[in-house]
Amino acid sequence: MAFAAYSFLRWITPTSEAKAAPIDITRVALTVVAGVGGVVALVIAYRRQRDVEQSRFVERFGAAAAQLGATDVAVRIAGVYAMAGVADESDGLRRQQCIDVLCGYIRLPYTPELGGNHQTKDIRKHPAPEPSGPETEQHFEYRQNDREVRKTIIRVIADHLRSDAEYDWSTNDFDFRTAHLEDVDFSRAAFSGSARFDGATFTGDASFGGAAFGNGAAFHGATFTGDAAFDGAAFGDSAAFSEVAFGGAARFDRATFSGDARFSGATVTGDAEFSKVTFSANARCREAVFSSMARFRETTFASVAEFSETRFSDRAWFGDVRFSGPALFSGAEFGNLVSFDDVAFSGAAEFSQATFSGDAWFDKTTFSGTAVFGEAVFNSHARFGKSMFTSGVAFVKTTFDGSAWFDNVSFDGIAWFGEAMFNGSAAFSKSIFSGEASFDEATFNRAAGFDGVTFNGDAGFDGVTFNSDAEFDEATFNGLAAGFGEVTFGGLTRFIRATFNGITAGFSRATFRGDTRFDHVVFTGTAGFFGATFGGTAGFAEATFSDYARFDCVKFNGLALFDKVTFSGPAVGFSEAIFRSGAGFSKAAFASQTSFLATDFGSEQIVFTEPRQWGPPSPGFDWSDGGEGRPANVEPADWPPAVATS
Structure with a gap:
């Protein structure tokens, strides 16, 4: 070398x-x-x-x-x-x-x-299947x-x-798939590699409290026969708990899910604790079953939160939850009390075809996205007091078997209640509808309260049935139209001091079976009662009609009270109207053309004494201006009536 x-x-x-x-x-x-x-x-x-x-x-x-x-x-x-x-x-x-x-x-x-x-x-040992055969x-x-x-x-x-x-x-990686684990304690454990528990059976209590899963956690199809504790756990990637059977309590309080969390098809027999949990990605809990109490208080859902067709057999608490993405509860079943008080829905809230067997609380809840409750069923009381719907909301064909409280609610977008069924009392007192409000074809079987409500958009009640009392006292209609066409009012109906500022207020062919009170009402636009029927007393005392007032073909089967009414619009029509139980127009002001032609005044007393104004032109009747041909029940005897001096 x-x-x-x-x-x-x-x-x-x-x-x-x-x-x-x-x-x-x-x-x-x-x-x-x-x-x-x-x-x-x-x-x-x-x-x-x-x-x-x-x-x-x-x-x-x-x-x-x-x-x-x-x-x-x-x-x-x-x-x-x-x-x-x-x-x-x-x-x-x-x-x-x-x-x-x-x-x-x-x-x-x-x-x-x-x-x-x-x-x-x-x-x-087993005996031989045949006498001559071996065992x-x-x-x-x-x-x-x-x-x-x-x-x-x-x-x-x-x-x-x-x-x-x-x-x-x-x-390192840990593979416990299909394993049988007894009383395991992985609290504060850190799984930076893969952690596979798919199909595993946990006998006794299982503790993963404070554990950290950095590369996904797979528990698909696992069975927990005792309590399962994941409180404070951190899931850095996806977490799969789909089809998991929790035989005891499932505790996930203060856990954080950075990746997708899948609980679809999971069953929880004991209490489910998900309070103060953070879901940074999608949270899927479709078709899950919660047999005991489920708590999601102060939890944050940053993306999709899906609970479609999930069943909550006991109480469910979602108070102070934040849904930043879509919240999907369509077809969900709530078997007991459910609370969504003070919840913020930033995305769409989907509750269509959901069933609420117990009380449903949505007080002070904010719906920033579209809220859909179409065909949902509330078997007990439903509370939405002081809630805010900043986008459209739909309760189309929704059923309320208990009381429905919508007091002091803000509806900033379109509100649809078409064909809804209110079997309990309905309260919308002092609520504000900034967009269109549609209750067309809805049914109110018990008292309906709309007192103090403000309708800034069109208000649609066409074809609605009020089988009990309906109260619209001091309600304000600022939209172009307020439609009550062909409505049935079955009990006491009150619009006292209501204000109709739109172009039209339509009550055509409406049916008022009980007493009706429109006292002190202000109609800025056209008031249309054409073909309506009043079964009880109809009170319009001191009401103001600033535009057209149409009472043509109206049937007043009870006493009709128009005392101190002011008709100042272009025309007033009572043509072909029928007064079967008397009518009072004392101290009324007829400032424009008024027609009582072909009117049936019946046999009870009709009073036109001391009008505050009598034209011009003078109201038209089927008799002369001097009173020739006037029925005997129409007063005063000295015709035309003398205008009041003060």
């Missing part, structure tokens, strides 16, 4: 006039040889060390595995610690192999009822006292996943 190095250096050394001394070249050649030799020695030493370590790993790994396979429980427990020791002194793939063996042991078939006994074999035997072999071995494995793994562990296994 020295000769070769010497020749090489002679070849690469630049030539010059002065010749290099042979001794110098020889020294350099020896230095190069020494360096190369050192490198070769290091490589050989590394390979030898690697082979030694591999041989040592294989030897220790094999010995630990053999101990885990022993029949004696003490040997198996020793094997657990031996395998953990091998993992501690290894890294990378070797450590993962050790962990896989420990997890694989947990996945072996296991019968909890036999986990703590000393039985090793069970032989069962058969079945041999069942068991690992003696295997419960302690399995508990040791879980304890060792959990200890290596906590922050105070001497050797950290948190970056």
Whole structure:
């Protein structure tokens, strides 16, 4: 080698006039040889060390595995610690192999009822199926006292996943799929690698409180027979709890889900605790079943929150929840009290076809997106007091079997209540409808209160049925139209001091079966009562009609009171109207053309005494201006009536 190095250096050394001394070249050649030799020695030493370590790993790994396979429980427990020791002194793939063996042991078939006994074999003999045939035997072999071995494995793994562990296994993968786990405690454990618990069975209580799952948590199809504690857990990626069966309580208080959280098809037999949880991505809980109380207080849903067709058998609390994305509860079933008080829905709120068997509380709730309750059923009381609907809201074909409270509600967008069924009392007192309000074809079977309500958009009540009292006292209609066409008012109807500022207020062909009060009402636009029927007393005392007033073809079956009414619009029509029980127009003001032509005044007293104004032109009747042909029941006897002086 020295000769070769010497020749090489002679070849690469630049030539010059002065010749290099042979001794110098020889020294350099020896230095190069020494360096190369050192490198070769290091490589050989590394390979030898690697082979030694591999041989040592294989030897220790094999010995630990053999101990885990022993029949004696003490040997198996020793094997657990031996395998953990091998993992501690290894890294990378070797450590993962050790962990896989420990997890694989947990996945072996296991019968909890036999986990703590000393039985090793069970032989069962069966008689021959035929008289001449041999009998058969079945041999069942068991690992003696295997419960302690399995508990040791879980304890060792959990200890290596906590922050105070001497050797950290948190970056490794753990596969517990289909495993049977008893009274496991993974509290404060950190799973930075994959954590697979799909199809696992947790017997007894399972604790994952404060655990951190950095690379996803998979519990799909798992079964928890006792309480499951995930309070304060952190899920850095997706968390799969779909089809999970929680036999006891499920506690997720203060947990954080950074990725998608899937609970679809899950069943929770005990209490479900999800208060102060943060869902940063989608939260899917479709077709889940909560058999006991479910709490989601002060929880934040940053994206889609889906509870479609989910069943809440007991009370459900969603108070102070923040839904930043769509909240989907379509087809959900609430079997007991449910509270959405002080909730903020920033996206769409979908409750179509939901069923509320107990009280439903939505007091002081804010709906910033579209809210849909179409075809929902409220079997008990529904409360929406002081809530805000900043976009459209739909209660189309919704059924309210109990009381429905919408007091002091702000409807900033379109509000649809078409074909809704109110079987209990309905209260909309002092609410504000800034957009269109549609109650067309709705049914109110008990008292309906709209007193003090403000309608800034069109108000549609066409075809509505009020089978009991309806109160619109001091209501304000600022929209272009207020439609009550063909409405049926079955009880007492009150519009006292209501104000109609729109172009039209339409009550055409409406039916008022009970007493009706329009006292002190102001009609700025056209007031249309064409073809309406008043079954009881109809009171319009001191009402003001500033535009057209149409009472043509109206039937007043009860007393009609228009005392001190002011008709100042272009025309007033009572043509072909029928007064069956008398009418009072005393001190009324007829400031424009008024027609009583073809009017049937019946046989009861009709009073036109002391009008405050009598035209011009004078109101038109089927008799002369001097009173010739006037029915005897129409007063005063001296016709035309004398205008009041004060």
